[in-house]
Amino acid sequence: SVPLSFFGGIGAASRQGILIKGSNYLEALNSVDTVAFDKTGTLTKGQFSVTSVTPVNDVSPEQLLQIAASVEKNSTHPIAVSILKAYSGKLLSVENSHEQAGHGLVATIAGEKVIVGNDKAMQQAGIDYVKNTALGTIIYVAKSQRFLGSIVISDEPKRDARKAIQLLNNRGISQTVMLTGDNQKIGSAIAKKLKTSDVYTDLLPENKVQIIKNLLQKSHQANKKVAFVGDGINDTPVLANSDIGFAMGGLGSDAAVEASDIVIMGDEPSKVSKTMKIAKKTRRVVL
Numbered sequence: 713s714v715p716l717s718f719f720g721g722i723g724a725a726s727r728q729g730i731l732i733k734g735s736n737y738l739e740a741l742n743s744v745d746t747v748a749f750d751k752t753g754t755l756t757k758g759q760f761s762v763t764s765v766t767p768v769n770d771v772s773p774e775q776l777l778q779i780a781a782s783v784e785k786n787s788t789h790p791i792a793v794s795i796l797k798a799y800s801g802k803l804l805s806v807e808n809s810h811e812q813a814g815h816g817l818v819a820t821i822a823g824e825k826v827i828v829g830n831d832k833a834m835q836q837a838g839i840d841y842v843k844n845t846a847l848g849t850i851i852y853v854a855k856s857q858r859f860l861g862s863i864v865i866s867d868e869p870k871r872d873a874r875k876a877i878q879l880l881n882n883r884g885i886s887q888t889v890m891l892t893g894d895n896q897k898i899g900s901a902i903a904k905k906l907k908t909s910d911v912y913t914d915l916l917p918e919n920k921v922q923i924i925k926n927l928l929q930k931s932h933q934a935n936k937k938v939a940f941v942g943d944g945i946n947d948t949p950v951l952a953n954s955d956i957g958f959a960m961g962g963l964g965s966d967a968a969v970e971a972s973d974i975v976i977m978g979d980e981p982s983k984v985s986k987t988m989k990i991a992k993k994t995r996r997v998v999l
């Protein structure tokens with residue numbers, strides 16, 4: 713039978729907007745030595761703003777944004793939301809839209825194949841594109857195999873993201889890992905700002921799963937556990953593979969909530985250490 717005090721811990725957590733799916737997760741939290749975080753929407757606001765639009769010669773910035781926005785209309789990714797916010801003109805009609813996790817989108821506009829995505833998307837399609845080296849997340853656009861230009865968008869860390877890492881360090885958790893599908897330049901800059909101990913960039917969802925598996929192996933050898941914190945978009949497989957999966961941002965993504973063990977309502981990553989604090993107190997009551 714479950715000690716009553718575990719319910720006490722779950723209750724205390726729920727009053728702080730932290731929903732724990734079982735007392736076993738509360739107990740497991742006491743053994744965590746590694747916490748991995750998704751970047752976009754988890755450690756950063758996930759609210760990008762467009763900072764530059766760089767079309768090739770015969771394309772106008774307006775046209776480039778129109779094509780990108782029309783295709784992104786089919787996505788709920790934070791990148792899509794930001795591009796649609798930056799473009800208020802008329803949208804083109806888009807067909808056959810496919811979202812490819814960690815790459816971007818492919819669609820058809822007036823019979824022409826359009827790709828809106830990152831370096832990997834351009835390389836995979838064999839597009840001869842011009843690399844944009846600005847500091848930010850870069851979205852490239854191609855139509856009928858021709859490169860049309862790039863859009864730079866910037867996101868910023870959440871207000872309590874640095875504190876979230878610091879509080880974990882204070883609890884003796886020195887392994888804090890940032891995982892991102894975003895580029896190396898922006899990924900390292902944010903990891904440096906937040907002082908995570910490790911950062912992995914340019915990851916596809918399956919690469920994130922592989923890194924989690926490696927971290928699990930290392931922690932389990934020391935009888936420790938790995939927690940992962942994600943905002944849901946593309947993170948479901950990673951949440952399902954970690955010892956303790958935290959879904960952030962409330963009930964935004966059903967699949968993420970389903971795959972997670974703990975749901976953090978709202979969007980403060982510092983609630984991860986708060987949950988650990990509750991877990992530790994709960995154990996003390998049991999002993």
Ligand code: ADP
Nearest residue numbers: 751752787789791814815816829830892893894
């Ligand atoms: P993160 O790991 O930082 O949360 P994601 O895994 O959601 O990011 O996405 C990784 C990368 O894939 C993005 O940085 C972007 O380059 C590309 N990407 C994903 N979705 C889109 C989209 N809707 N439009 C353009 N690019 C996208």
Ligand code: MG
Nearest residue numbers: 750752753945
């Ligand atoms: Mg994300």
